[in-house]
Amino acid sequence: SQQGEEDPQALSIQEGENATMNCSYKTSINNLQWYRQNSGRGLVHLILIRSNEREKHSGRLRVTLDTSKKSSSLLITASRAADTASYFCAGETSGSRLTFGEGTQLTVNP
Amino acid sequence: DVKVTQSSRYLVKRTGEKVFLECVQDMDHENMFWYRQDPGLGLRLIYFSYDVKMKEKGDIPEGYSVSREKKERFSLILESASTNQTSMYLCASSLVRQGEYGTEAFFGQGTRLTVV
Numbered sequence: 001s002q003q004g005e006e007d008p009q010a011l012s013i014q015e016g017e018n019a020t021m022n023c024s025y026k027t028s029i030n031n032l033q034w035y036r037q038n039s040g041r042g043l044v045h046l047i048l049i050r051s052n053e054r055e056k057h058s059g060r061l062r063v064t065l066d067t068s069k070k071s072s073s074l075l076i077t078a079s080r081a082a083d084t085a086s087y088f089c090a091g092e093t094s095g096s097r098l099t100f101g102e103g104t105q106l107t108v109n110p
Numbered sequence: 111d112v113k114v115t116q117s118s119r120y121l122v123k124r125t126g127e128k129v130f131l132e133c134v135q136d137m138d139h140e141n142m143f144w145y146r147q148d149p150g151l152g153l154r155l156i157y158f159s160y161d162v163k164m165k166e167k168g169d170i171p172e173g174y175s176v177s178r179e180k181k182e183r184f185s186l187i188l189e190s191a192s193t194n195q196t197s198m199y200l201c202a203s204s205l206v207r208q209g210e211y212g213t214e215a216f217f218g219q220g221t222r223l224t225v226v
Contacts (some may be wrong), residue, residue, distance in 0.1 A: 005225050009150075017222075031212035033212065043202075043215075045216070048212050082191035092212050097155070098143065098154050098155075098204070100153035100154075
């Protein structure tokens with residue numbers, strides 16, 4: 001079963017706007033990670049938030065984690081056309097097992 | 111930089127063939143993973159290995175097996191390929207998680223397998 005479910009499945013915005021993607025998960029996790037995938041390529045790690053953290057920033061990325069609601073959000077500020085990609089959340093459970101959600105396809109229009 | 115290399119970018123095989131997908135990582139990672147990715151379904155874990163000769167089934171292991179004889183190499187085997195195994199296959203590796211600190215996974219570029 002999928003660990004994460006992303007919302008929305010697809011998001012289209014204009015350059016300069018902020019993009020917010022949400023993820024919900026089902027089981028207890030040690031941490032939650034976000035990855036990016038350009039079309040037809042492998043995934044690249046963006047940011048990791050531990051289960052005892054509530055918010056984390058990295059450049060234009062802001063991630064929040066609410067373990068009581070089993071949910072996380074990824075905010076990309078001041079989006080650029082180059083941010084166009086699919087974004088996945090992944091929960092790490094015991095033994096370093098990593099389970100992914102279905103992803104959000106983000107399109108940033110110039 | 112960590113490099114995870116999958117042996118083929120594109121592969122076309124016939125129904126019933128035995129198919130081997132190879133993955134090699136160069137950073138001495140303990141964990142290695144095989145996922146398949148299908149539109150609308152995200153990444154689904156097929157098998158996971160946390161050490162040489164050690165493996166765990168993922169969410170969709172049916173029709174697949176794996177081999178990890180050396181730490182750097184993790185092979186996915188389709189015993190008898192079927193058309194419903196046409197998919198993008200992604201290999202990844204990571205270090206063992208240390209306490210509360212998580213570790214990121216590094217991915218290969220993927221193998222797009224078509225079974226005809």
